[in-house]
Amino acid sequence: MNFFDEVEGLKGENFVTAVFRFLLLRSEELREGFINLVSDECHLGPITSGEHFACMKEKPTEDQESGRYGRLDLIIEISDAVIGVENKLFAGFQEGQPGKYLETLSDQSKKLKDLRGTDFRHVLVILAPSRRSDEIKAKIIGNDHYVFLSWEKVIKTLTDPARLLDPMTAVILQGFKQFIEGKMAFMPHFSKWVPHLKRRFDPYGSPLQRKVVNTLWDFFPGSSQRPSQGDKYYGYYFCNFPTPHSAWYGFVDQSFISEGSANQAELIIVTSFPASLDTPPFRPIILKQKDYLGEDKEIITAWAVDYQKDWDNPKKWSDELRPLTASIGEMAIQPSSAKD
Numbered sequence: 001m002n003f004f005d006e007v008e009g010l011k012g013e014n015f016v017t018a019v020f021r022f023l024l025l026r027s028e029e030l031r032e033g034f035i036n037l038v039s040d041e042c043h044l045g046p047i048t049s050g051e052h053f054a055c056m057k058e059k060p061t062e063d064q065e066s067g068r069y070g071r072l073d074l075i076i077e078i079s080d081a082v083i084g085v086e087n088k089l090f091a092g093f094q095e096g097q098p099g100k101y102l103e104t105l106s107d108q109s110k111k112l113k114d115l116r117g118t119d120f121r122h123v124l125v126i127l128a129p130s131r132r133s134d135e136i137k138a139k140i141i142g143n144d145h146y147v148f149l150s151w152e153k154v155i156k157t158l159t160d161p162a163r164l165l166d167p168m169t170a171v172i173l174q175g176f177k178q179f180i181e182g183k184m185a186f187m188p189h190f191s192k193w194v195p196h197l198k199r200r201f202d203p204y205g206s207p208l209q210r211k212v213v214n215t216l217w218d219f220f221p222g223s224s225q226r227p228s229q230g231d232k233y234y235g236y237y238f239c240n241f242p243t244p245h246s247a248w249y250g251f252v253d254q255s256f257i258s259e260g261s262a263n264q265a266e267l268i269i270v271t272s273f274p275a276s277l278d279t280p281p282f283r284p285i286i287l288k289q290k291d292y293l294g295e296d297k298e299i300i301t302a303w304a305v306d307y308q309k310d311w312d313n314p315k316k317w318s319d320e321l322r323p324l325t326a327s328i329g330e331m332a333i334q335p336s337s338a339k340d
Contacts (some may be wrong), residue, residue: 012218017087018175021057027169033157038083043144044121050079072101081121082109088128089183090218090314095329098124102145123147129184146305151180187215190312195307198263201253205234209251220249221328232256243331246293247271247324260285267305270295276323281306
């Protein structure tokens, strides 16, 4: 398995999941460390990896009761359990998450039980920064098939200095640790960035504007892997599902906006479907280019972001964008509608 083939073209939570899977497949010690951590937190009794280990990513799922489709980030099969892993660095839960994954895990465990003649349990692990602990535990309380693990705890377990890893795995693991820690730091100096973000738009965006847009990628469901960029704009299309709708977020030059602009450079959100966002912190605008999302996609709503002091907190972005992500979740009803 080639590391670069695994992660080519990925970003955000998809990139993190791919690297995590690569490390688990490559090292028995890392597998044991993670499974022991899950076992310690699991309410269904101890689980062991034994001789069998398989790990699949982006497993299609369907909840029969609601008819909702999705893709579970990872499914791990071990000797006595099926473990689903949903990576939630920053992104909020879409419609039906995480409950819609349990039926798939249950079905998988029943098939393995019939095949091997031994009891199998199914567990859904939600990986997220520790600061999201209260939010996620409130969502999964009362169901023993859920386990919350903080990324901080997972990284600490995997990078135990006593572990003996081959040089390549050790280098990738160390880089992964630094990457995760950097992601969880989010934008700690955001308040100092604000004047520079507003001041002007450099061709293809300033390094700081690009950094902010790339950091926010996980908050917009169905985001493209490649940026949409030009002399006057830098951002990403999102809501890339099999629906007639489209959306875009990113920085644009003031000249893009005919009404509602307040700064030389604006961070905007544009949709071809109704999106209800609060004012403030969002400010309605009108773009000069009516077919910005494509000739067959009329712009229904367009907003600019008015920054506030607490925009350095990922929960702020998640909370403020919740009406938008909820609207997208309701539209995402096809099998290919989950994260790409």
